[in-house]
C-alpha cells in the first residue's frame with residue numbers, strides 16, 4: 001500500500017479486507033474445516049441454523065415456508081432449515097427435486113432430521129402443481145456443486161420460484177448463478193442470499209447482481225486463521241480501507257506537494273468529458289490541474305471550474321511543456337480517434353509515467369500500439385471497450401469478467417479497471433492483485449460516470465498513490481459517492497457531475 005505525498009504517518013489500523021473465493025477454493029475450506037474436527041453435518045447444521053435465524057429476523061411474521069431442495073449438500077442445508085422451522089411451529093413443506101432416499105452423507109442426515117421434525121416432504125415436480133400460498137420460499141436447489149445452467153426439474157423449479165410472489169431466501173447462492181463468474185441466464189431471483197464459509201466471487205460482479213438481492217454472509221464459526229489460509233481469487237474493497245490509504249495532510253502542505261495532473265482530450269463538441277475528468281481529480285485532492293483541450297471549450301471549462309489551468313491545443317506539439325510539468329496524465333474522454341487525438345496520444349505515450357488511459361485512448365492503444373505493455377498505466381475499459389481490446393463480444397467479457405480483466409493485464413500490464421457492476425481492479429495473478437468493488441448503483445448507468453472515475457484515479461495518482469492503490473481508492477470513492485448521491489436524490493436522474501462533491505467527504509476519512 002502506498003501513501004499519498006506529504007501526509008501524516010498512517011495512524012489507522014489497516015484491516016485485511018474480506019477475501020473472495022471460487023467454488024473449488026470454497027470446497028477446499030470446507031475440507032479444511034472438516035479436517036480440523038468439525039464434522040460435515042455440524043457445518044450443515046450451522047448453515048441451516050444461520051439461515052433460519054435470518055428468516056426469523058427478516059420475516060418474523062412468516063408462517064408458511066416452502067423449501068426447494070436439490071440432491072446435494074445445498075439441499076441438505078434446506079432440509080435443516082425445514083426441520084428448524086417445523087420445530088418452531090411453522091407450516092413447512094419441502095419440495096424434493098431428488099428423491100430424499102437417494103441422498104448421501106450429511107445430506108441424508110439432514111433428511112432424517114427433517115423427517116424427525118415432522119416436515120412434509122413431497123416430490124418436487126408433483127408439488128409444483130399444488131398451490132401452497134407460501135409466505136417465504138427457500139432456494140436450496142443448487143450451491144457450489146452446480147455445473148452449468150439448471151437442468152430438467154431444477155429449471156422448472158427455478159421458474160416456479162421466480163413466478164411466485166413470495167420473497168425468496170437463497171441458500172449459499174441463488175441457484176443458476178455461477179459461483180465463480182457470476183454468469184446467470186436462468187437463475188433464482190432472490191430477495192436475500194446467505195453465503196457460508198466463503199464469499200463467492202461470482203456473487204459480487206456482472207449479471208449476478210440481478211439475482212442475489214441483499215447479500216449476507218456467515219462464517220459458520222470457523223477459526224479466522226483457517227478462513228485466512230488457502231487460496232482466494234481476490235479481495236473486496238471496503239470503506240474502512242480509505243483511512244489507511246488517505247491519511248491527513250501535513251499542516252505545511254502546499255499545492256506543489258499535492259501533485260499536478262494533465263488532462264488531455266475534448267475534441268469539438270466533446271469538451272464536457274474532460275471538464276468532468278478535471279473536476280473529479282480536483283475533488284479527490286489533486287493540487288494542480290492543467291487541461292489541454294480544443295480551444296472551443298476554454299470558456300466553458302473556466303466557467304465551470306476557474307481553478308483549472310486550460311490551454312487550447314491544435315496538436316500534440318503543443319503539450320510538451322505540460323507533460324514535462326505533470327506528475328500524471330489522464331487521456332481519452334472526448335479525444336476522438338482522428339488526427340488530433342492520435343497526435344496527442346502519441347505525444348503522451350512518448351515518455352513513461354503514470355497515465356490513466358480511457359475511452360478513445362483505449363481504441364488508439366489497440367490500433368496504434370499493439371503489444372505495448374507498461375507497468376505505470378491504468379487502463380479503464382467498460383465491457384464494450386474490453387471486448388474491443390480482446391477481440392470478442394461484450395457478452396463474453398461479462399460471462400467471465402475476472403478472466404477478461406486478467407487477460408487484458410497479461411497483454412497490457414499496469415492496472416486494469418474493468419468497469420460495470422462489481423468493478424474489478426486487476427494488476428496480476430495473485431489474490432492481493434485483484435480487488436472487487438461491491439458498491440455503486442444503477443443510477444450510475446449514465447453518460448460521464450466513467451470520465452469521473454478516470455479523473456478520480458488520476459487525481460490520486462498525482463498525489464503519489466501507486467497505480468493499483470490509486471485505482472482501488474478511485475473505484476471505491478466513485479462508487480460510495482454515487483451511493484451517497486443516490487441516497488440523497490434517488491438513482492434515476494443521477495448525473496456524473498453530481499459525484500465530485502460527494503467524493504470529497506470520502507477522501508477525508
Ligand SMILES: NC(=O)C1=CN([C@@H]2O[C@H](COP(=O)(O)OP(=O)(O)OC[C@H]3O[C@@H](n4cnc5c(N)ncnc54)[C@H](OP(=O)(O)O)[C@@H]3O)[C@@H](O)[C@H]2O)[C@@H](O)CC1
Nearest residue numbers: 030043044071072073074143144145146147149150151172
Ligand atoms: N460439508 C460441506 O462441504 C458444506 C456444504 N454446504 C453446502 O453444500 C453446498 C455444496 O454442496 P454439493 O457440493 O453437494 O453441491 P450442490 O450445490 O448441492 O449440487 C450438487 C447437486 O446438484 C446436481 N447438479 C449439479 N449441477 C446441476 C445442474 N446444472 N442442474 C441440475 N442439477 C445439477 C448434482 O447432481 P448430478 O448432476 O451430480 O446428478 C448434485 O446432486 C454448498 O453450496 C453449501 O450450500 C454447507 O452446508 C456447509 C458445509
Ligand SMILES: [K+]
Nearest residue numbers: 139142173175
Ligand atoms: K441455492
